[in-house]
Amino acid sequence: MFGPVRGAWPDDSWKGWWGDDPPYHTPVFVLTHHARAQLDMKGRTRFHFVTGGVESALKQAKEAAGSKDVRIGGGVATIRQCLAAGAIDEMHLAISPVLLGEGEPLFAGINLHQLGFRVVKTTAGENAMHLMISKH
Secondary structure: OOOOOOOOOOOOOOOOOOOOOOOOOOEEEEEOOOOOOOEEOHHHOEEEEEOOOHHHHHHHHHHHHOOOOOOOOOOHHHHHHHHHOOOOOEEEEEEOOOOOOOOOOOOOOOOOOOOOEEEEEEEEOOOOEEEEEEEO
């Protein structure tokens, strides 16, 4: 989600999709296979590039958050890894009927009910259905 770069970072010129002042205003831990120096942006956003896997990123994020919540954003592989690690307590899914091709299956082989999740709220939007899913 940080950027369109695949493979090694060609340089440090890419600083994200949002310009000089990202909307986070907090430490952000980016999963990557390629090392990169931390990136300090306006609004107290600091990007840390984590090459040690999801467990390392989660540990660092929890330490940085202290008593606050940790939010996870990412693609299918990241969410599946976090579910497998038991690191997700609730999810907000926005489902939009857009034909995108095959894509990646988010929940294939994962039984959310067995993991203790249930839908706690649904909201129909103009272009998407929003589901709040939480462990009970």
